[in-house]
Amino acid sequence: MNRNPTIIDIARKLGLSKSTVSRALAGTPGVKEQTRQAVLDMAAAMHYRPNYMARNLTKSRTRIIGVVVPEFINSFFPRIIIQIQNVFESRGYSVLITQCDNSWEAERRNLQLMEDSMVEGILISVTSSGKNSDYYRTLIAKGTPLVFFNRSDSSVDASSVTIDDYKWSFFATEHLIYTRRKAGQERPRIMHFRGPLDIDLSNSRFRGWSDALAKHHLGPEAGDAVMARDITREEGYRLMSEMIGKGTVPDALFCFNDPLAVGAMKALHEAGIVIPDRIAVMGFSESQSALVVSPELSSVAQPLEEMGETAARLLLAKMEAPDSETVRVVLNASLNIRGSSDPESL
């Protein structure tokens, strides 16, 4: 409980000045080897721990970086965060993590917290592409490097790591078309449960789906894309239950994310509608659930580990060279075909 030892305590015991002790501890050249050793020994003996706050105050650094994510409950972001922590903690940084429950107001508060904590850099997956754009810009202008991962705000000039949501959405949709045609349906109706309008990648996924249908002259017709209120399992269940009630179950369903897909599958399952025979289902951003439902859910898998690590490295690069160029990394993803969309892989 009693005060931690300081460099002054060490200096006194050794009859040195605190400057020398500081230098010895910091590894600054220009200290007699013998002296340095004595200091190091004494520090160890006294269980000396440097006071980061004091050090940071003089250097006006914090060695903290901030991570801001929309939510925490889907294990998607946590897995990315682990990698971010690995990169930064091994370099002596602490990582301040906040989640904002998909509320952009909360996201703004989190950013303020970051600012107040004087983080040296920010990694963010945005809750809304647009609502806080000005804040991102201000932060950057004030000298806090900021890097987007997964969900970016393309209107802001900052480095980012994403996947090509449009492309993979397009592929996923084409796969659904093929699988239906293989089953003999020449003109399958392929619906989309789409995500929020104010998330860039949600729009990309929507366009991917839409363009794929257009390419194959399959629409889309009005009403083929349904806006999900939340992007949760419950909402997927609700939407599909409604369609079942109205008798408008399509031949295939492409969802903005896995929870929506899994929820839809549940409703179908309960209604006795067989997947993939009657309807093929496809998710996005492969989650744990994909491998747990039966049949297993086809989905687009993102390289989470790589995304976290890349984002961390991009931020580090910006921190070390603030004037370095903005780079937008687009990682590869993969289309994992499983039982929910392919009878053969059952």
Add this chain to the structure above:
Amino acid sequence: MNRNPTIIDIARKLGLSKSTVSRALAGTPGVKEQTRQAVLDMAAAMHYRPNYMARNLTKSRTRIIGVVVPEFINSFFPRIIIQIQNVFESRGYSVLITQCDNSWEAERRNLQLMEDSMVEGILISVTSSGKNSDYYRTLIAKGTPLVFFNRSDSSVDASSVTIDDYKWSFFATEHLIYTRRKAGQERPRIMHFRGPLDIDLSNSRFRGWSDALAKHHLGPEAGDAVMARDITREEGYRLMSEMIGKGTVPDALFCFNDPLAVGAMKALHEAGIVIPDRIAVMGFSESQSALVVSPELSSVAQPLEEMGETAARLLLAKMEAPDSETVRVVLNASLNIRGSSDPESL
């Protein structure tokens, strides 16, 4: 990019001393209302933000608390953490989060990080009840309050929030017995996939299972409890596959956690063994997956939100009154019976 304004800047502009500015900003009484207003206005105009590091250095506080959890990927801990953050951030604390991938060495490093960051309190769910006990004690002795949640180390004198793992495990097992007997099996064989030996609650769950069987004169026999190497879905799948291969599938299976249970269900499913007709399955610590598998998985649900909030409050109490007594809160849980163990709820 240019340096943030300080109280000195404000003081200069206003022809005041920095002390007065400090007092005005801090809300200390003894400042003329007019002066205070002027300071506040100027601060706002200059976009003044207090420098926490400086403030903390003088007060020798950090306003940071640390959270240490075994892992991040099961959404179990993230959901608890959200509540912890709610409690502390609304009180002006930052929350430093670390996960240790179920490695006690990593946990130790995380604790060192906490120490170096001079956190004012620690909330921890231990990776191993035992390996770091001395460290916990040292931390507490040095004046850092520490509170266990979910997984505690009972050998350490510190407040904790848990559920009664023994009791719920006992109940869960009795339920399995009843459900089998209802189906006409007088002497069902009920196995257990047990968790690591060095986690207290894993042993509690084991004893709950074992005692329930003993009470009903059903063993357990040697070999009825199988030690899981990991507590993952993959391991559950592996263990059950092995049993299927050997033809030793029991009448019911009680698992240390949901991932093990879900993995086992997958193996059974693939082997065409019907749940719950041929075998009833039960998990623990209800996860998202429980509601996603079919049939849905019976499990013991913990009140995650309450656990997080309670843990936070206990820590807060210790921080405010370091000499206050240690309290061990045991929260209520619930046994959620679903299709995997009850034909009627299918």
Add this chain to the structure above:
DNA sequence: TTGAAAGCGCTAACAC
């Protein structure tokens, strides 16, 4: 190679 002194931005006695 080492020491003295100034200062990071803020708070808190202690004066006036």
Add this chain to the structure above:
DNA sequence: GTGTTAGCGCTTTCAA
């Protein structure tokens, strides 16, 4: 009510 001063623990000139 307000200013002066000392100091939190450390780094970093500048001298010696």
